Amino acid sequence: MHDYELIYFPARGRAEHIRILLALKGIPYRETMPSDWPSQKPKTPFGLLPILIERGDDGEFSLAESGAILRHLARRFDMYGSGARQHAMCDSLADFIADSRTKYIPIAYAATFQTSPEAVAKYYEQLPQTLATLERALGRSQSPEAGWFIGDSVTFADVTAFDYLDGIEKLQPASLSDFPALQGFVNRFRALPALASFLATRQRP
Numbered sequence: 001m002h003d004y005e006l007i008y009f010p011a012r013g014r015a016e017h018i019r020i021l022l023a024l025k026g027i028p029y030r031e032t033m034p035s036d037w038p039s040q041k042p043k044t045p046f047g048l049l050p051i052l053i054e055r056g057d058d059g060e061f062s063l064a065e066s067g068a069i070l071r072h073l074a075r076r077f078d079m080y081g082s083g084a085r086q087h088a089m090c091d092s093l094a095d096f097i098a099d100s101r102t103k104y105i106p107i108a109y110a111a112t113f114q115t116s117p118e119a120v121a122k123y124y125e126q127l128p129q130t131l132a133t134l135e136r137a138l139g140r141s142q143s144p145e146a147g148w149f150i151g152d153s154v155t156f157a158d159v160t161a162f163d164y165l166d167g168i169e170k171l172q173p174a175s176l177s178d179f180p181a182l183q184g185f186v187n188r189f190r191a192l193p194a195l196a197s198f199l200a201t202r203q204r205p
């Protein structure tokens, strides 16, 4: 058994998929925010957050990069699919979502990033293409009847895809209306009993 601490800013940002995975598996963790980021930044592995600290009988381990954190927890808590090919499919989807999230972050936090209205407009123009790609990806699931992207159970790739799509819907509530499979996926994910309290109480922007 390990204790977990997640260090991030007071936003969903690049930490929310980690929070969702932990909530889904019922893993308790402590959330901390940097008290003086400029002085803490140079002491972190890559000068960026989130960071996950894992403590246990095997010592303390500090891990940066949200994708690596998600994968580490997926290995720990059996959310990487089954067999080498499903592991690879999880990685493939998660990498696509990571690229999509990199485009989404400056739009979701436009004031912080001082994103131009032109860049915002261009993002929304291209968004349906990304959503259509994801709709097709969901159609390639090895267990379509289950309704998850990879196989018959929820993987970390579903977690990161849900977080991304949930964020898109928060920005533009009707964005999934032309994508029934994605809408079904998001609704199914939101209805997971293990997530009820997390989703009902979160307040971060």
Ligand SMILES: N[C@@H](CCC(=O)N[C@@H](CS)C(=O)NCC(=O)O)C(=O)O
Pocket: 013, 014, 041, 047, 048, 049, 050, 064, 065, 066, 067
């Ligand atoms: N690829 C990294 C990117 C991390 C990242 O860009 N973190 C931002 C917040 S979302 C950060 O730490 N910004 C503070 C800074 O640049 O000083 C990840 O996914 O963890």
